[in-house]
Amino acid sequence: MSNSQGSGVQSVGRAITILELLADSDGELGVTELGRRLGVHKATASRLVATLADHGLVERNPVTDKYRLGFGLIHLAGSAASGMGLLREARPVLEDLAERTLETVNLAVLDGDAVLNVDQITSPRTVASRSWVGRRTPYHCTANGKVLLAYLDEGARERLLSMPLAAFTPNAITDPDALRTQLAEVRARGFARTVEELEEGLNAVAAPVRRADGEVIAAVSVAGPAFRMRAGDLPRIARLALDAAASISRRMGFVERRHSVGG
Amino acid sequence: MSNSQGSGVQSVGRAITILELLADSDGELGVTELGRRLGVHKATASRLVATLADHGLVERNPVTDKYRLGFGLIHLAGSAASGMGLLREARPVLEDLAERTLETVNLAVLDGDAVLNVDQITSPRTVASRSWVGRRTPYHCTANGKVLLAYLDEGARERLLSMPLAAFTPNAITDPDALRTQLAEVRARGFARTVEELEEGLNAVAAPVRRADGEVIAAVSVAGPAFRMRAGDLPRIARLALDAAASISRRMGFVERRHSVGG
DNA sequence: TCTGGTGTTGCGCTATACGCAAGAGGGACG
DNA sequence: CGTCCCTCTTGCGTATAGCGCAACACCAGA
Numbered sequence: 001m002s003n004s005q006g007s008g009v010q011s012v013g014r015a016i017t018i019l020e021l022l023a024d025s026d027g028e029l030g031v032t033e034l035g036r037r038l039g040v041h042k043a044t045a046s047r048l049v050a051t052l053a054d055h056g057l058v059e060r061n062p063v064t065d066k067y068r069l070g071f072g073l074i075h076l077a078g079s080a081a082s083g084m085g086l087l088r089e090a091r092p093v094l095e096d097l098a099e100r101t102l103e104t105v106n107l108a109v110l111d112g113d114a115v116l117n118v119d120q121i122t123s124p125r126t127v128a129s130r131s132w133v134g135r136r137t138p139y140h141c142t143a144n145g146k147v148l149l150a151y152l153d154e155g156a157r158e159r160l161l162s163m164p165l166a167a168f169t170p171n172a173i174t175d176p177d178a179l180r181t182q183l184a185e186v187r188a189r190g191f192a193r194t195v196e197e198l199e200e201g202l203n204a205v206a207a208p209v210r211r212a213d214g215e216v217i218a219a220v221s222v223a224g225p226a227f228r229m230r231a232g233d234l235p236r237i238a239r240l241a242l243d244a245a246a247s248i249s250r251r252m253g254f255v256e257r258r259h260s261v262g263g
Numbered sequence: 264m265s266n267s268q269g270s271g272v273q274s275v276g277r278a279i280t281i282l283e284l285l286a287d288s289d290g291e292l293g294v295t296e297l298g299r300r301l302g303v304h305k306a307t308a309s310r311l312v313a314t315l316a317d318h319g320l321v322e323r324n325p326v327t328d329k330y331r332l333g334f335g336l337i338h339l340a341g342s343a344a345s346g347m348g349l350l351r352e353a354r355p356v357l358e359d360l361a362e363r364t365l366e367t368v369n370l371a372v373l374d375g376d377a378v379l380n381v382d383q384i385t386s387p388r389t390v391a392s393r394s395w396v397g398r399r400t401p402y403h404c405t406a407n408g409k410v411l412l413a414y415l416d417e418g419a420r421e422r423l424l425s426m427p428l429a430a431f432t433p434n435a436i437t438d439p440d441a442l443r444t445q446l447a448e449v450r451a452r453g454f455a456r457t458v459e460e461l462e463e464g465l466n467a468v469a470a471p472v473r474r475a476d477g478e479v480i481a482a483v484s485v486a487g488p489a490f491r492m493r494a495g496d497l498p499r500i501a502r503l504a505l506d507a508a509a510s511i512s513r514r515m516g517f518v519e520r521r522h523s524v525g526g
Numbered sequence: 527t528c529t530g531g532t533g534t535t536g537c538g539c540t541a542t543a544c545g546c547a548a549g550a551g552g553g554a555c556g
Numbered sequence: 557c558g559t560c561c562c563t564c565t566t567g568c569g570t571a572t573a574g575c576g577c578a579a580c581a582c583c584a585g586a
Contacts, residue, residue, distance in 0.1 A: 012314045013318065015275040016314075041545050052279070055279040065563075065564070070343065074343060074344065075379060078394075080334075081397065116334055134340055274543085295532070303575080309533060535581095539577105544573090545570095549567100
């Protein structure tokens, strides 16, 4: 399999690469800069962004004449979310979970090599919360990531485990074997936990969401400050996350077998 | 219909049209159908969606082999939101407003001929709430729409007013002159209200958000059921919305004058 | 098996989008 | 006020890249 665009239309690939470049470098980029990073002439970049701007996917800053992502993407993403069964079914359950736990709730899927947060409910108790929706987080130091990794098929899991594991905090797990052990525990217990592995003072638990055929397609996490979510509290909160995840799974058409997770 | 894509790359325009088609027809579309609607051969459509799928902007349903919008769009939209100063600055203020009012709060901008909701905070008191983010709503029967319309420049406003005004409820305003009167009141009062104009039993108030140069770029609304938001309650709630909108405006660099509305 | 749908590929042709270079603004600076 | 250097845009000729065609592979139903 070819690494990049195997079959397809090159100019479309370049246009999407422009969108990704604008997304990654949180800011504005000029035509010249875009052409340089794409490896194409400035003129080509200019025509590409003109097309993107015509459709509202990018907007130009009138004062700097540089380009940034536009509102059209928000429209498309909104349609994507409402068209996606998962988000539509999950939303009310996530809100209920946030109200029960009074903590921030996230829904995530595995997208490529990272965990993609696709929806979030912030608890009223949270003071200042940035939205994590649309952000990618590493899979090995988030509760959602551990869940998604734990239920991934062997080949894909080992491929991800073979990549270097970055340490964001002293508690982060950087040894693949230690992570394998944890993932086995996740499968045995049915939920995952992180204790100050992504950010210091931040704990979380997560539970798997299954599709009709039983495959795990998403994870629901509850995250909060360590002083409110002590080690002793995690099982109780995990119970609520498991219930919520099971509820979403049921809405997605999954029927629980007899030997269910916490029965 | 030939869209006016003056300068640009045709295949990119076609690819984006595919995304819009998938967004509008909330569901899944096959390659043949896409080719038919685009006016191109099935093979061309196949190659276009293959490229889009390579980058995660669309996904294929494994069972039906049809295409739908993918998670990649959510990632891009998330970056767009965080890269956009407006959303980043507004988020904490909206959360505070939701907590004070205990109702659902929306942030909207004018995008083309409709009102585009770009962020939403649902109150814990709301039972089952769908997310309106990314959805377009008509400008004449939403509080946000009235605010955005009221502060629009004359030419653009009259252009929008010349279009037919649909009635979703008996209370909806369908007469352009009646709407002009209301818009003048909005400018005089500083906030807009809707009383069961979009949905029966749904009331809302909205206030304008200004950019550094004073231009209105967005609107903040508080919406709730009519039995909790009676006519007598609206001024009090509007006061909170005005404070929130002013707070966002200040974060956007706007400095309040004495009472200078016009510029 | 046959038929009527899908979606995916080789292949030749021509339209299409590329790179080049010139043109048009816009600041910074002497 | 002119010069320089930066930016982005736009004609133009070329050949590359993407299009339509048609053949192929696949699936469902009769």
